[in-house]
Amino acid sequence: MIDNWRDAFIDLAYFISAVLLIISLNQLGSPKTARVGNQLAVGGLLLAIVATFFNRDIAGGDYWVILLGIAVGGAGGYVMAQRVQMTAMPQMIAIFNGMGGATSALIAVSEFLGKSDLGRGTVLSIALGCIIGSIALTGSLVAFAKLQGLVPSRTALPGNRQLITAGLLGGMALLGAITVILQDGALAQTVLILTFLLALAAGVLLVMPIGGADMPVVIAILNAFSGVAAVLSGFVVNNQLMIIGGTLVGASGVFLSLLMAKAMNRSIGNVIFGAFGATPSAGGAGTGGGESLPVREVTPDDAAVSLAYADRVIVVPGYGLAVAQAQHSVQELASLLQERGVDVRYAIHPVAGRMPGHMNVLLAEANVPYDDLYEMERINGDFAKTDVVLVIGANDVTNPAARDDPNSPIYGMPVLRVDEAERVIVLKRGMSTGFAGVENALFHNPKTSMLFGDAKASIGKLIAEVRAA
Amino acid sequence: MIDNWRDAFIDLAYFISAVLLIISLNQLGSPKTARVGNQLAVGGLLLAIVATFFNRDIAGGDYWVILLGIAVGGAGGYVMAQRVQMTAMPQMIAIFNGMGGATSALIAVSEFLGKSDLGRGTVLSIALGCIIGSIALTGSLVAFAKLQGLVPSRTALPGNRQLITAGLLGGMALLGAITVILQDGALAQTVLILTFLLALAAGVLLVMPIGGADMPVVIAILNAFSGVAAVLSGFVVNNQLMIIGGTLVGASGVFLSLLMAKAMNRSIGNVIFGAFGATPSAGGAGTGGGESLPVREVTPDDAAVSLAYADRVIVVPGYGLAVAQAQHSVQELASLLQERGVDVRYAIHPVAGRMPGHMNVLLAEANVPYDDLYEMERINGDFAKTDVVLVIGANDVTNPAARDDPNSPIYGMPVLRVDEAERVIVLKRGMSTGFAGVENALFHNPKTSMLFGDAKASIGKLIAEVRAA
């Protein structure tokens, strides 16, 4: 057994920390306990960090390097966390994924350059960790830049995309394999550094051509990457806690990517290797075709009246609401109606907004109690019993073509059945399509009337009119 | 890494087997996939068994011992499994728990007597495995005997029960500790054998005084014991597959014991160290008091008519239905009513019958589709909308005292809210109490009418009358 108390303490601390991480993930399963869960997790991490200071290898100057690093990084992270807008959450998460990947890559590299006679298994973990971590790093930076609009949404690269991809993957596999075979020595180190650089490039080249609207999926995938990279560095330094923690992250990333892909009725491969480039043109055509079809407009006061005198109203918020930062005005309108005895609920599509659960956060920020928010499965049956549906900056998630039109690119994607309600009022700026780039027949449905303009402005008018009504 | 292919194959087989066990448990989570899950599990076990034949230590005569043992045991198990009545399921499970515990105990003993210079940790696992396994063995046999009525339900032992219990536990702890301290040699072996014998006695003495009606809880606890014992033998022979498998069993046993205790509004300790001995007298008194209160009897034809002309009927089956073996006649009655357009559903209390999920199995045997069976939480709201509730051999699970009467021993136990229905018809043989031994005010509720007699006979009459109606 363990004959040394210092090591025993460290082992125990790591073990407890692992247990805390697992429990915390369980607590994150319900809004009531989620906050405690988050605190348990950070508690576990802090415990592990403190324990690590007792490791024998850490001595003298190391403390200063470590403490300084923690201070700098921690402060930076804290500021970011406080400053970020809720609408910018995807960018924030992208950055964090990148930093996670970077850490794992750096661990792999410095372990390989710093130590000699490492076992084959360890070297393999090093090579893989270096590749995956680096891709997570640069890929996330590109994703961030796209979400921020720093680089154009769809950047066609010169040359055949499939070819480039294949080349990059092949090259990294080759270099990685060589590293593992050499296993040791100056040459091996050079090869690993080349692998590292190639992987950094690969992250950029793989994500660059992906459409900006697919970034959320990319982010979830890179989230998984950062987790897998953590697992691998766990194998590198032979630490179970890192393996377990990384696995939990990886599982979450994989699950959310699949969820999004499913909700968008796309395959992961289709997102990454993008047959998607085609759709928008189709969308453009769709939009063109759209103009010809009749569209009923509605005046704010008319819309306000039918809202004010309805029994049941369902609000369908979408990405546009986020863009317009209209969440607070929506809440104001909703409570106005509720005061008048109208039953107001929110229907949240799993991929409304720009990342999973994004709408819930935005509306929570606007003090909408989460038990007014209904997930699609729970509320889809109720639209038929609803008087007015208020669609605010949502488009694809309401598109009936997903149910009716087998030729539609989004056919099969589960959508909110808004067109079953008595009346539908749509708030958007114009007739342009959503991110899927497809025409939405809902807007031409006789039940539907459009209130054009920026969501926030339109809602402002509605509020005024409802007050008047 | 592993330098030997034979061992590598065995390790791999064990690993796959562990994965199969985990997946199977997941599949057991839904009636649709449960059967596949069961097959996956047995597949995993067979794989592990086959792989073990390749172990180097097994040679020559060992094969015959093993094959003969598997043949004999397997045949015996198969016959039991085919012969057992669904109503006798608790007995069957008791026997299996006992055999599982026995195996672990035998492994512990023969490992200790057969090998020398074992590590402290191993010896500790041996001592614990021997104790827990033995208790599971003899305890299960007693539980079986009680369920079969071979020994009287409540056997008061001479002397103070708490004292005996304490003595037994203390004695085992002491002997076990000595074994671990001695760790090796003839004396240690003798002490372990003493531990073994004392544990066998303890199993008997601990379970003997527990009321027969509590046997299901005891069985679940012993199920957990058999799992824990398996984990310990896993540590003894240092085998991860056994550790994982045993853990899954233990988790299930613990969960089901807690579930039953909760549904019976008792604590595990209270069940084992039995403040329970008191209750029945209270029940007797209750019954006595019961006679005085008015009770409405009903004739079969009257009952049949109100069933035949009802829109909504809910059947509440209880332990009495199992005793009367009336499940098939109930199904016949139900389908008769359904043919007449009556909406018939079954409300299943979590601890109706004599083990968790027991009613579901009995009704499934009678070809009742499982989507007609509603768990308490799902159906409790619907009693208010129900015309007739047919309570068949159920008692405690319908007792309103659990909600109204803070002094009732079952106060706080969640029950079916049958008294919210228009009318309640109760089929039982007399006014005697259920297993909790408490008077049931439901039977004196003006809404309630009693149809006395054996459940099967009474239902037979109802069927005839409904046909006539």
Place this chain on the structure above:
Amino acid sequence: MLGIYILTLAIFLGAVLIMRVPSTLHTPLMSATNMISGIVLIGAMLVVGSVDSWWLQVLGFLAIAFSAANVVGGYAVTDRMLKMFKQRAPAAGTSGKGER
């Protein structure tokens, strides 16, 4: 230490998986766990392999017989029960649809 990690993870995993099992299936679950506890059979085999004296072999034989009975019997009885669980033929089924 690694053993502890495996044990702990298995405990959490087992707990989460078991909690997902609906009470409808609790009896088959119990008999299925009887089968799974039969995994000690491989332990018994290893013991038979490692001990020499005839009477320890006898103990091993008993252990093998018991656990084999758990594997076969547990599987058979669980399968017998699960075979009986039937969903209502879609044709018939309407009552209480709302609940689902």
Place this chain on the structure above:
Amino acid sequence: MLGIYILTLAIFLGAVLIMRVPSTLHTPLMSATNMISGIVLIGAMLVVGSVDSWWLQVLGFLAIAFSAANVVGGYAVTDRMLKMFKQRAPAAGTSGKGER
């Protein structure tokens, strides 16, 4: 071999736990996993402890800074979001009660 068992059990456990998270909480879940992936910080510390050359120490410093940012930032932003999640005050709450 043991490492593989730990990894596999953790994968299953993670999958089961994540699937329990309602979509309402998917964004906080993601930022929380960002924090958890900050666990690599301890790996970075070990590296700093084990390497000597100044420039490897620099790499280690960067690694530590990045992962510390994940831990602190991931926690802070998740907490910020979760603080905002409110249940309706029981007084008001009736609309759509049936759903629950």
